[in-house]
Amino acid sequence: MKKLLLVDDDRDFTESLAELLQDYGYRVETAFAGEEAVRRAGEFDVTLMDISMPGRDGIDCLRAIRSAEPAARVIMMTGFTRAELVEQAHGEGAFGVLYKPLDIDRLLHLIEDDKGA
Amino acid sequence: MKPRFIRLAYAALGAGILISAVGVYGVVSGMREAAYRAQSEFRDNIVWFAAQFNGELAALTDALHDHVTGVQPDSQATVERFDVFWSRLDSAREGALGRSFLRLPGAAETVADAAATLREFESTVLALPNATSDEVGRFVGALRALKPRLNELTLAALASRNVDVAAEHRAQREGATRLTVLLLGMLVLGTSLVALLLLERAKVAALGRTLAMRVAERTADLAESEDRYRTLVTHAPEAIVVLDAEQGKFIEANENAARLFGVSRERVLECGPGDFSPPLQPDGRASAELVAERVAAALAGEVPIFEWLHQNVSGERIPCEIRLVRLPAAGRSLVRGSITDISVRKRHELELARHRERLEELVEERTRELETAQRDLLRAERLAAIGQLTGTVSHELRNPLATIHTSSVVLAKRLGDQDPSVVRIAERITRNVERCVGIIQDLLDYTRVRDLELRRVDFDAWLRATVADIEVPDAVTVNCDPRSGARVLIDPERLRQVMVNLIDNAALSMIEAPGAEGPLRIDITAATDGERLRLRVADSGPGIAEERRESVFEPLYSTRAFGVGLGLPLVRQIVEQHGGRVELEPAAGHGAAFVVWLALAPAEVAPQTASRSGGTTPA
Numbered sequence: 001m002k003k004l005l006l007v008d009d010d011r012d013f014t015e016s017l018a019e020l021l022q023d024y025g026y027r028v029e030t031a032f033a034g035e036e037a038v039r040r041a042g043e044f045d046v047t048l049m050d051i052s053m054p055g056r057d058g059i060d061c062l063r064a065i066r067s068a069e070p071a072a073r074v075i076m077m078t079g080f081t082r083a084e085l086v087e088q089a090h091g092e093g094a095f096g097v098l099y100k101p102l103d104i105d106r107l108l109h110l111i112e113d114d115k116g117a
Numbered sequence: 118m119k120p121r122f123i124r125l126a127y128a129a130l131g132a133g134i135l136i137s138a139v140g141v142y143g144v145v146s147g148m149r150e151a152a153y154r155a156q157s158e159f160r161d162n163i164v165w166f167a168a169q170f171n172g173e174l175a176a177l178t179d180a181l182h183d184h185v186t187g188v189q190p191d192s193q194a195t196v197e198r199f200d201v202f203w204s205r206l207d208s209a210r211e212g213a214l215g216r217s218f219l220r221l222p223g224a225a226e227t228v229a230d231a232a233a234t235l236r237e238f239e240s241t242v243l244a245l246p247n248a249t250s251d252e253v254g255r256f257v258g259a260l261r262a263l264k265p266r267l268n269e270l271t272l273a274a275l276a277s278r279n280v281d282v283a284a285e286h287r288a289q290r291e292g293a294t295r296l297t298v299l300l301l302g303m304l305v306l307g308t309s310l311v312a313l314l315l316l317e318r319a320k321v322a323a324l325g326r327t328l329a330m331r332v333a334e335r336t337a338d339l340a341e342s343e344d345r346y347r348t349l350v351t352h353a354p355e356a357i358v359v360l361d362a363e364q365g366k367f368i369e370a371n372e373n374a375a376r377l378f379g380v381s382r383e384r385v386l387e388c389g390p391g392d393f394s395p396p397l398q399p400d401g402r403a404s405a406e407l408v409a410e411r412v413a414a415a416l417a418g419e420v421p422i423f424e425w426l427h428q429n430v431s432g433e434r435i436p437c438e439i440r441l442v443r444l445p446a447a448g449r450s451l452v453r454g455s456i457t458d459i460s461v462r463k464r465h466e467l468e469l470a471r472h473r474e475r476l477e478e479l480v481e482e483r484t485r486e487l488e489t490a491q492r493d494l495l496r497a498e499r500l501a502a503i504g505q506l507t508g509t510v511s512h513e514l515r516n517p518l519a520t521i522h523t524s525s526v527v528l529a530k531r532l533g534d535q536d537p538s539v540v541r542i543a544e545r546i547t548r549n550v551e552r553c554v555g556i557i558q559d560l561l562d563y564t565r566v567r568d569l570e571l572r573r574v575d576f577d578a579w580l581r582a583t584v585a586d587i588e589v590p591d592a593v594t595v596n597c598d599p600r601s602g603a604r605v606l607i608d609p610e611r612l613r614q615v616m617v618n619l620i621d622n623a624a625l626s627m628i629e630a631p632g633a634e635g636p637l638r639i640d641i642t643a644a645t646d647g648e649r650l651r652l653r654v655a656d657s658g659p660g661i662a663e664e665r666r667e668s669v670f671e672p673l674y675s676t677r678a679f680g681v682g683l684g685l686p687l688v689r690q691i692v693e694q695h696g697g698r699v700e701l702e703p704a705a706g707h708g709a710a711f712v713v714w715l716a717l718a719p720a721e722v723a724p725q726t727a728s729r730s731g732g733t734t735p736a
Contacts, residue, residue: 010516016523023530052512079515080508081561100515101522101550 002111003027007037007061008050008077017048017102024108034061041065041072046095046111051078051085059088066093075110077102126309126316133305139298355457358385362412362450365389377437377458379429390454395428415441415452424459436463499672504564511557522550556683562614563672563687569608569694573718576605576650580643583613584620592637593624599643603650606718611691618684619654619711626709627658648717655702655710666701688713 004026008014011032018028029044031037034056041047047065051058058076065072076089079100086097096110350357350369356377359369367374370385378385378393394404404426414421420442427435438459444451529543577599584597620639627637638657643650661669672686692699692713702710 010520013516013520013523016520016527020523020527020530023527079512079519081511081558100519101554102519104523104526 002045005044005047007031009053038064047074062092130309133309136302358454360452507560559683576603595639597641601643604718623656630659650715652713657708661709
């Protein structure tokens with residue numbers, strides 16, 4: 001059973017997604033700021049993180065997590081549909097990038113897919 | 118001549134006349150006095166003297182007569198000689214004693230002359246046969262003594278008669294004085310008259326000279342003025358003619374007039390205005406009639422200025438401007454015409470008009486362009502505003518939508534087993550979340566114009582596949598039958614959006630129409646039309662109201678209950694980006710039909726991935 005960390009400043013979304021993933025049988029913990037995610041990412045199999053957050057943003061945190069743990073699997077989420085953000089996230093080693101609202105099937109596939117996307 | 122001299126001259130004349138009158142009076146009265154004295158005193162003296170003198174002579178001549186006749190009484194010749202002698206004596210006597218004593222010496226001379234006659238006679242007497250020399254000698258001696266004797270007698274007579282010779286002399290002197298006065302008066306009178314005459318003549322001469330001078334001056338002035346006038350007329354920049362209105366002929370014309378009409382000046386003077394005008398003027402009126410009208414106006418004191426079409430001798434028509442003015446001329450009706458050739462001006466006016474028209478066209482064209490540009494700008498501005506808004510709103514909406522979506526999925530998963538309707542409800546939520554996301558995506562697509570990724574495709578095949586993938590409500594039937602056989606250069610993904618929007622639009626308009634029933638159809642066809650491809654999407658719905666047709670392609674214009682009105686604007690944007698055009702077919706019965714025109718792919722052109730500078734990957 002994989003252990004997931006959800007990071008998003010939108011608490012409603014974080015909670016609903018946590019419930020959904022728990023229903024699918026994952027152990028899910030949540031964080032509402034990038035700092036916390038960077039601190040705790042090492043404890044989890046997969047980190048799901050929003051790109052746009054107040055304070056330290058997703059891309060910055062992704063970079064920090066990846067530099068601390070190069071093998072860390074981080075899936076980025078964004079409400080923006082700007083191509084450059086997607087490219088940037090991929091450039092920083094994101095395992096995948098998903099637009100909100102999330103394509104649940106694709107999310108599950110990414111969590112389970114060991115080859116990444 | 119000064120009036121002062123004239124007054125002096127007249128005064129002299131008056132004085133002369135006065136003096137003359139006095140003189141004449143004196144002379145006349147003196148003569149009367151002399152006559153009186155001659156009649157009385159002098160006559161007595163003379164009578165007395167004549168008696169003395171006659172007696173003396175008579176005695177002498179009788180004695181001689183006796184002597185001669187005594188010697189030769191029958192001699193006829195002797196008698197005749199004596200007769201001559203007597204008559205001479207008589208005449209001497211009458212001549213000597215005719216007037217006064219003052220003539221006595223003269224009378225004595227006459228007697229002496231008579232004595233000389235007797236002396237001639239002396240030889241005759243001596244020749245007489247019987248005459249004695251003594252007697253003759255005596256006779257002759259007496260005759261010789263006659264003169265001194267006469268003098269003696271005279272003196273004696275004067276002494277005895279106490280004749281006042283001095284008085285007679287005085288009288289004579291007075292007479293002479295009076296005569297002198299008279300003559301002087303006459304002289305003064307004459308001189309005065311002559312002076313006056315001379316004065317008058319001088320005056321007249323002076324007047325004449327002044328007059329001549331004035332005449333000369335005026336003549337010179339006139340000549341100069343005429344010269345000036347001629348110079349003005351001859352060298353005037355315009356053609357100038359003078360028309361005798363009664364004769365209908367020109368009586369003056371300058372060189373310019375001759376040049377304008379294309380004939381000599383002399384020829385111009387044989388003609389009238391009608392000879393150098395076409396029969397009709399541009400306004401269709403007869404030239405002759407118009408000439409009469411304008412000339413009459415000028416003669417009435419107006420100064421008509423008007424345009425006129427002249428015709429020169431070679432038939433060339435010359436647009437002119439004419440200015441008429443009446444010329445002062447006693448007993449004649451003269452009108453001066455000043456004619457300016459305005460063909461150049463006319464040509465310029467025409468050119469100007471043409472330029473103006475062209476300018477107006479240009480202005481209209483530019484205005485249209487400007488209006489289009491303004492519309493585009495307005496659209497761009499609106500787009501920019503929407504884009505800015507969309508950027509932030511999109512993110513803000515996607516988060517709650519994502520929450521709704523995941524929550525509905527959680528709901529369906531947890532409750533679906535107990536109540537199957539929950540799954541349907543959750544699906545409905547998800548579908549509408551997707552619809553919201555679609556709207557957001559439309560907004561993003563519309564406001565963020567991206568470069569095309571062009572590919573050469575078989576249009577008919579592409580269209581069939583694309584349309585088949587587009588979901589439509591069950592009530593709607595899509596009939597796609599493209600027969601263009603064309604290959605086109607398109608961005609398949611973007612053009613798919615066009616199809617999605619056109620089909621969605623058609624389907625929704627039919628479904629949402631009040632009282633929609635019967636088969637709801639969407640007919641999609643494609644065909645080539647010359648160099649272009651014609652794609653038509655028609656529905657069987659209620660069609661688009663006339664007042665909406667103009668605005669269907671405007672962004673944010675939607676009559677639908679649900680929708681932001683970006684579907685058709687996005688269609689237009691994408692089609693125009695492809696260099697094509699989209700239009701709404703004119704309404705014909707039921708339904709609406711959109712036509713998309715696209716360019717056919719050039720046969721030799723290889724497929725391209727981007728139309729413009731380095732395309733970016735779509736989000």
